[in-house]
Amino acid sequence: MNKKLFILVLVVAMISVGLFARGAAEEAVAAPKAETQVILGSSTQVNADFFDGWTNSATNKYLKDLMNGYETVSWTKEGRYEINPTAIKSWMATDNADGSKTYLFNIADNLVYNDGTRILAKDYVFAILYAASPQAVEIGAQYGVGPEYVGYDAFHSGAAKEFAGIRLLGDYSFSITIDPEELPYFFDLSLVSVGPYPSHVIAPGVTVKDSTKGAYLSDNFTADLLRDTILTPNTGYRYRPLVTSGPYQFENFNPADSTASVVLNPKFLGSYDGAKGSIYRIIIKLTNTATQMDELRTGAIDMLQGISGGEQITRGLDMHDEGIVSFASYPRYGYGKIAFACDFGPTQFDAVRRAITYSLDRNEFARLYTGGYGIIVNGYYGASMWEYIENKDLLDRELNDYSYNLQRAEQELINDGWTLNKDGRPFTKGVDSIRYKRVDGQLMPLIIEWANTANNPVSDLIAAMLVPEVRNIGMQINGTTVDFAVLLDHLYKDGIDEPVYGMFNLGTGFNTTQAYWYYYSTDPEYFGNYNTNFIADAELESIALDMKRTDPQDLKGWTDKWIRFQKRWNYLMPDIPLYSDIYHDFFNPRIVNYDSSSTWDFPYAILRADVK
């Protein structure tokens, strides 16, 4: 019996060795000396993608950001876009007669990839041409590069071989011309932020050429070539980008437990501010929320980033009190919200939306949901935005904070004409339960259909804190729990012939170049995917378009318009911002100089941190 058991164990061991030995052998490389390392725990799984164009995992993006550098335009800690002086020796912006704008860049002549290959202007041009090419689409990649440049449509569709707006002007010189339709644009520098791609790795043998019609790629640039160099499982550039330009270089991805690591690139010259990184190795490891604090306590990981929720934060702060961790905190670049459909039913009237806002004690709501680690905002902004930070007092003073007040809520409804009962007679409080308003000759009841999702504490709080309150002012909110995909279908009115829901609850996040003019456009083309409120307010749109047209150098002009936009938005209330979390980063005290925020997240902060 013992002999049989021994044989059985041996067989199983051999099977499992067979399953894993290959991967293990590949990963067994000599360890560099004198290493410092930081392990970031993340509840978002790292996947196999380390090249843009496919998945958008936040944790993968951290590693991609660390591996890519020498971009023409950098994002700064102050929340602005600036020319990167390490990569760009000189540059010039020219306003052309046809309304387009050309940025000419002369790159530094001492830039190299981590494999020692010199970085030339053709690598920047290649990055644009590759991402905008029909061949990239053919292999299933998705990029947002190029639609703003002159000649994009013709090049992207394959109608033109040359990309008219891109020129390769020499070994160290290239230019990008922005389409007149996009201009003037306050964030126009962000449009010409491009980094180099190693063309000798991604498209070996392909040459980047230039003619008076624009830059183009040689005929041997094909989808088959890209499939081979990018998509080959385990070895393609998508999965193992071994040649990169940033402060860190790819080291390993272990698909067995979704752990990835990057190590310092000794050939990197520095970011826009000269930061090169000092921590040798950065690893991202999957954690789960139930045990992540224990992993930090036991030293299995060194850092947790973007922690929200009272329970987790309290555990982290307790560990801080014990001297086990340090922490940084910052407000979220977005908020959880109630979103209204502003094109039909009672929620099409801004007075109704204001009445609902007055009926909710948002301070208490945020306190309960975030466990005390959250704030509320009163406009379409995150508390991390530099516009808010610089004008906080003014905004806090001038924006309506909609403090809980049922009298004001009721008054909003009365002023808006919600004064009738179901028979068309004057609404009598205590007798009638629901207010009506005559709209286009018909009586419209003040009944709002609300779509929410299951197992969602925000939905639970709305049901407990808002739904009973509005009954006191003659309003009724009917909640329906639906799948999130269904909620989105109704929010976007995607395939919905007859809209049902006037109210939704979900979260939102901002971009660093938030396109206010898309999200509040009155053009029906933008309704749905962008303008999810379906709000058609000419004044709001006009301010947004005015913001877009601001001269990039005119910060004051932008700020003034931004404040005007917030005031109008605050009056219209297409959404009710419910809470904006205060995120916490907890980390081992041996990590010093780690200074993070919502717009200066892990890749930026860790690059400038040290390990004691």
Added chain:
Amino acid sequence: MFKYVLRRLLYIVVVFLIASVLLFALYKSVPGDPARMMIEGNKANMKPAEYEARYQDAVKKLGLDKPVIVQYFTWLYNTLRGDFGYSLTYKMPVRQMIGVPMKNTIMLNVWSLIPVFAITLPLGIATAVRRNTRFDSSVQVITIIGYSLPFFVIALLFIFLFAVKLPIFPISGVQTPGLKGSPARLYLDKIYHMALPLIVMVFTSLGGLTRYVRATMIEALGMDYIRTARAKGLSEKVVIYSHAFRNALIPFITIMTGWFISIFSGSVVIERTFLWNGMGKVIIDALNQQDFAVSLAMVMFYLILSLIGNLLMDLSYGFADPRVKLD
């Protein structure tokens, strides 16, 4: 026998086709727009025309522009060729992304089989033989605890005890991050990481199996032929292992079939708690993220596995008990 197997294989094909229609219809009826999900992440600041163009590309790529019946036959044809579709979450072919989790699941489950059966079989037999003794009662109490407590409670309790309070094992993961060394060292590190989930799996499996073996053995030991065997003067060891246990095997084979299938299917709770990147986690993530190509492929895979498992189970009955005729 040959005819029986052939008939059963035909039956498997028919069941597979019927199930494929039902499952495909079920997944198609789930709300949500896979094409939108595919491109949603790239929407930020994309102009509506560009978004629409990419949306149409996604619709075409996923074959959603074709009638449902065409979609079904395309999917079936591809599945039979081993092309399980394209994962919306991982943006790669399903076949490419399930390899590693499948390996992890098989490794964990195969390893767990040894201690589970090495403990439960002798323990079940011993408690049946020493029925109603203090030993039997003690085992009953311990096994009922493992049997009745939820998986995740035991898992979290064991993590707290053996990874936090007594830091013997790692809390989660498959390997120490950043570890370098020889293949043998890396392999041992994997075994070390596997230890705690394995212990939890064994502990939670003990109750059910031990009690099952005990019950079947008690029934077998009460049979006339056992009395006859003893009357013949056979040793107690021969009576128990050659006569009683062999006859107790048939119900046990049923259990074994379930275990055979579970080798490939993984445990959602264990894998999520210990972050063991296995099939249970992949399937639940696929369902949560509406990555239907993955979940549909895996459900079909387990369906085939179940059908084959059942066939093997029936064939095993014949081998275990000569009285069973497979015709």
